[in-house]
Amino acid sequence: MLHSRRNDLLHSSFSKTRDAPDFSNLAEYASTRAGGDIVLPLTTPMILPRGSLIHHLLRSGPQPGSPWAALGDDMRSQSCWLLGGKSGQLGVSLPRVVRINHVVVDHVVGDIITTPRQMILWGLVDGRENLALLHAFRAKSTGDMLDISEKRTFPAISGGFTFIPLSYFKYNIHAPNLTQTFPVFPFVLDSGMDFGVVVLEILGNWGGVSTCLYRF
Secondary structure, three states, X not given: OEEEOOOOEEEEOOOOOOOOOOOOOOEEOOOHHHOOEEOHHHOOOOOXXXXXXXXXXXXXXXXXXXXXXXXXXXXXXXXXXXXXXXXXXXXXXXXXXXXXXXXXXXXXXXXXOOOEOEEEEEEEOOOHHHHHHHHHHHHHOOOHHHHOOOOOOOOOOOOOOOEEEEEEEEOOOOOOOOOEEEEOOHHHHHHOOOEEEEEEEEOOEOOOOOEEEOEO
């Protein structure tokens, strides 16, 4: 679940399982309750038998295992977006366009090896003004943007859209807090670009054969 301050600061939700910071002054944006939604064409497909009951349930809302679970409020064990591997991506539409400042990822106690490890947050660049800002930035860039996003310019599933990396980070399972905050790249903040669709791409986990994203 993503949040934003009143001045367009994008943030994610948090768990109070351990000493979580107080974000009560943040206005929610990407939770399903606040109007956020999954962008299926930008989300790793679920491989389920068509017509089955589980296929219907997992595609109809924040059921455990579905992408919508990562935008819900249920932090019980296994109430997560379940990936059948170590990598994948989650496309999220926000109820309005915001300027992104940082991102938070949540997990739960005891489910360690399925925890996402390396992640990239991507912003879908849309609109003439944002595209002009991106082209101006790329024209004067020295390659730093590619270096900090593993030399890539779009997520694995891009749909032909233009993207910019907003943050590259690693979730630390050894940290005292389960709620971990990661800043957006300074060049994104300086650019003035805003976003209505983001993609969280998971590049690996902590050793499991599957991956669980509890809340983003």
